[in-house]
Amino acid sequence: xxxxxxxxxxxxxxxxxxxxxxxxxxxxxxxxxxxxxxxxxxxxxxxxxxxxxxxxxxxxxxxxxxxxxxxxxxxxxxxxxxxxxxxxxxxxxxxxxxxxxxxxxxxxxxxxxxxxxxxxxxxxxxxxxxxxxxxxxxxxxxxxxxxxxxxxxxxxxxxxxxxxxxxxxxxxxxxxxxxxxxxxx
Numbered sequence: 754x755x756x757x758x759x760x761x762x763x764x765x766x767x768x769x770x771x772x773x774x775x776x777x778x779x780x781x782x783x784x785x786x787x788x789x790x791x792x793x794x795x796x797x798x799x800x801x802x803x804x805x806x807x808x809x810x811x812x813x814x815x816x817x818x819x820x821x822x823x824x825x826x827x828x829x830x831x832x833x834x835x836x837x838x839x840x841x842x843x844x845x846x847x848x849x850x851x852x853x854x855x856x857x858x859x860x861x862x863x864x865x866x867x868x869x870x871x872x873x874x875x876x877x878x879x880x881x882x883x884x885x886x887x888x889x890x891x892x893x894x895x896x897x898x899x900x901x902x903x904x905x906x907x908x909x910x911x912x913x914x915x916x917x918x919x920x921x922x923x924x925x926x927x928x929x930x931x932x933x934x935x936x937x938x
Contacts, residue, residue: 811842
């Protein structure tokens with residue numbers, strides 16, 4: 754027996770050798786450019802697209818909470834779904850949609866986004882109550898349809914408001930940012 758050790762074979766190397774070359778297509782390049790533009794662009798179109806994607810994701814949270822709590826009453830299900838989805842959406846908007854996580858703190862964003870969400874919650878609560886008066890005993894899908902329409906309209910207002918707040922000079926201009934003292938993180 755020899756005291757020398759042999760190098761271990763790299764299993765990934767075998768996979769790399771067996772894998773065919775990636776085919777680059779013009780469509781693939783366009784998709785990559787679009788992805789970079791959506792991820793990094795600060796223009797209104799890119800931030801609106803991110804806003805819609807984040808809003809859609811947070812709506813999944815809302816629908817799940819609403820359906821889980823539907824038996825407890827439509828207003829409670831609406832409130833819990835609204836609060837859970839708003840906290841998530843506001844944080845994702847702060848970090849992903851508007852790229853302001855270093856300039857706008859979590860609490861500030863939640864208070865500003867939460868104020869708008871409170872108005873949205875009032876609007877959806879009134880719409881759900883109105884549906885109940887019109888139809889009597891609407892189904893969960895009917896409730897969700899009303900909420901989707903109302904929150905879609907509110908979403909557009911919320912986008913404009915958050916974009917104007919987060920792009921305001923108080924958040925974006927270095928002269929308006931608070932100065933950190935020595936020892937502050």
